[in-house]
Amino acid sequence: MKTLKILGLFALVLSLGAFTITPNPMDDGYKIGDIATDFSLKNIDGNMVSLSDYEDAKGFLVIFTCNTCPYAVAYEDRIIALDQQYKSKGVPVIAINPNNPEVQAGDSFEKMKQRAAEKGFTFPYLLDEGQEIFPQYGATRTPHVYLLEKTAQGNVVRYIGAIDDNYQDASKVEDAFVEDAVDALLAGQEIEVKTTRAIGCTIKV
Numbered sequence: 694m695k696t697l698k699i700l701g702l703f704a705l706v707l708s709l710g711a712f713t714i715t716p717n718p719m720d721d722g723y724k725i726g727d728i729a730t731d732f733s734l735k736n737i738d739g740n741m742v743s744l745s746d747y748e749d750a751k752g753f754l755v756i757f758t759c760n761t762c763p764y765a766v767a768y769e770d771r772i773i774a775l776d777q778q779y780k781s782k783g784v785p786v787i788a789i790n791p792n793n794p795e796v797q798a799g800d801s802f803e804k805m806k807q808r809a810a811e812k813g814f815t816f817p818y819l820l821d822e823g824q825e826i827f828p829q830y831g832a833t834r835t836p837h838v839y840l841l842e843k844t845a846q847g848n849v850v851r852y853i854g855a856i857d858d859n860y861q862d863a864s865k866v867e868d869a870f871v872e873d874a875v876d877a878l879l880a881g882q883e884i885e886v887k888t889t890r891a892i893g894c895t896i897k898v
Contacts, residue, residue, distance in 0.1 A: 722831010723839065725887045728847035729755075732826050734789065734819035737806045742817045744787070744841075744848055751783035752878060753848065754871065755839040756856075757821075757832040759790045760808045761799040762894035765835045767860050769812055772836070775856070775871060776816045784840075784875055786816040791827035791835065792897040800897070827896060834893035840874050840884075851878055854889030 723729055733743045744753055756772060758765040776786035792800040802820050809818045821827055830839055831853075840852035852874035857866040870889050877884045 722829065723850045723853070725850055725853065727850045729839070729841050729850055730829065731848070734821060734826065735802070736817045736819055737802075737809050737814075742787070742819055744843075747785065747843075749783065750785060750843050752843050752851070752875070753841045754779065754784060754786045754875070755830070755841060756786060756788050756836055757791045757827055757830070757834075757838075757896070758788050758836040759792045759797070759800045759894075760804050761792070761797055762835045764860050764893035768836050768856055771856055771863055773812065773815055775875075778872075779875055780815070782879055784879070787819065788814070788816055789819045789821050789826060791821045791824060791832060793824060797897040824898060832891075833896060834891040835896060836893050837891040838871055840871065840878065842878055851884055852887055853891075855891050860892055 729744075731744045733741045736742045744750075747753070754775060758768070758772065760766075772786060772788065779785070790800055790805055794801040794804075798804075805818055805820060808814075830837075832839075836856060838852070838854060838856055839850060841848040842851050852871065854870060856869075856871050857863075858868040858870070859866045868886070870886055873886065874884045
């Protein structure tokens, strides 16, 4: 009888645990309208890069991405295209690899340099060494995009989420979330879709 009681209590604990709410990292990250603090991270060329380096920028596309996630790889050409489309208009791409290379060896600094050379990245590709930056943003996936607007008060978060609605085929995209958001920002208009769910691999910690 005593054994049955113990088993019953054990089952109760397990059932309660199944309904425990796990905190979402996004709850601790930036929300629309927040001011994003600057960072100083190592680029693949060995130089340190900060948002403050871009004196003439109107904003930034901070994109958490990596070498190894199939979703991130599928979006590489589109990230390059976004940089080519908007850098000259004052909104450059700043790519950050948030993964722990001790957990994901393919995301080491050396592998980052190789991948950037293979793909011809036209933007900084930074390593979040120590994984201190992505939690501040609340990034949970690769890729995960944050559109920042540079203002007198600081870099204001204007959009958070996915690049578009079809990671599998760029030719079948119906909603280009990031393009629409940047176009609206540059035109001084309200961004209609401010948040979407980022689709990709979980960040490796």
